[in-house]
Amino acid sequence: IVHIAALNKDRKIDDYQRIYNKIAEKIREEDEYDGYIGYGPILVRLGWHSSGTYDKTNNSGGSYGGTYRFKLESSDPSNNGLQNAAKFLDPIYKEFNWISHGDLYTLGAVCAVQEAQGPKIPWRPGRVDLPETETPANGRLPDANNGADYVRNFYARLRMNDREAVALTGAHCLGRTHYKNSGFDGPWGAASNSFTNEFFVNLLNEQWKLEKNKSGNYQYDSPKGYMMLKTDYALIQDPSYLKIVKEFANDEASFFKEFASSFQKLLENGIDYPKGAPQYIFKTLDEQDI
Ligand code: HEM
Ligand SMILES: CC(=O)Cn1cnc2ccccc21
Numbered sequence: 479i480v481h482i483a484a485l486n487k488d489r490k491i492d493d494y495q496r497i498y499n500k501i502a503e504k505i506r507e508e509d510e511y512d513g514y515i516g517y518g519p520i521l522v523r524l525g526w527h528s529s530g531t532y533d534k535t536n537n538s539g540g541s542y543g544g545t546y547r548f549k550l551e552s553s554d555p556s557n558n559g560l561q562n563a564a565k566f567l568d569p570i571y572k573e574f575n576w577i578s579h580g581d582l583y584t585l586g587a588v589c590a591v592q593e594a595q596g597p598k599i600p601w602r603p604g605r606v607d608l609p610e611t612e613t614p615a616n617g618r619l620p621d622a623n624n625g626a627d628y629v630r631n632f633y634a635r636l637r638m639n640d641r642e643a644v645a646l647t648g649a650h651c652l653g654r655t656h657y658k659n660s661g662f663d664g665p666w667g668a669a670s671n672s673f674t675n676e677f678f679v680n681l682l683n684e685q686w687k688l689e690k691n692k693s694g695n696y697q698y699d700s701p702k703g704y705m706m707l708k709t710d711y712a713l714i715q716d717p718s719y720l721k722i723v724k725e726f727a728n729d730e731a732s733f734f735k736e737f738a739s740s741f742q743k744l745l746e747n748g749i750d751y752p753k754g755a756p757q758y759i760f761k762t763l764d765e766q767d768i
Pocket of ligand 2: 650651652653654655664669670676677680704705706707710
């Protein structure tokens, strides 16, 4: 399968910065969502889940076709709760309906990371909406009840190495788990809407205890009321992952650098960008004094 980015000569950086600003202002305005965490984390998860269906073996799935908009994909149990992010973006799509769904979902995730004081994520437009028939089957997104070997194999399908895998999972510094969505809960402690290396610091510094939660799933809990999934905890069980967790816990700048490149790669998996395709780095609201 080949997906070539469409170059749209009529649209320039300020067209996309306008959409970025609309999303960023709406995140700032609707701050009460999910116990005042806000919409940032779930927008990041939507961009990730719309990209995480990619399969390198036949270059299928991924963000290009915007197929999350179809029932088959949005009703995947792995996508429980993401309807809130899609509803958040709906009025923005209505106002700027020249953008493709794939570009909107990924732009929303980039905006959410940057507005949470995370690293700048370079972003390229050109995804083209595909028909419902192109929607990938359910089951391509990861299952949290697994260890390091599963995590390594899963990320390999997305062309990610150990360093990229650890960096990407660091997005679990944002938001929280919700029983009704995934059968995991917590953290009762500091669920955050700031993008930091906190996830790695917590992994290394907390005492973790494997517990069966009220949904019958196993998760790691800490005395401070933090939680980790089994796939999170795997990052300190595996010697190669552990080395990288320590680096990122001790050097936030190196985490930010690796996250920026890995997240762009995740959001662009499966897309061929022609020579001269534009790449944008958006300004945050703060940088524009908005
Ligand atoms: C092995 C890989 C992964 C697994 C098994 C996993 C699993 C999960 C689960 C179970 C939740 C809770 C969902 C809910 O109950 O609402 C969650 C939330 C989240 N995930 Fe992951 N995840 C993985 C990788 C990633 C990656 C690569 C990113 C982004 C780069 C990411 C970003 C997020 C964010 C931001 C949230 C919080 C959403 C919210 O607060 O509503 N995750 N993840
Ligand atoms: C603060 C922290 O690390 C909580 N946390 C730990 N693992 C997570 C997975 C998804 C969302 C949040 C998660």
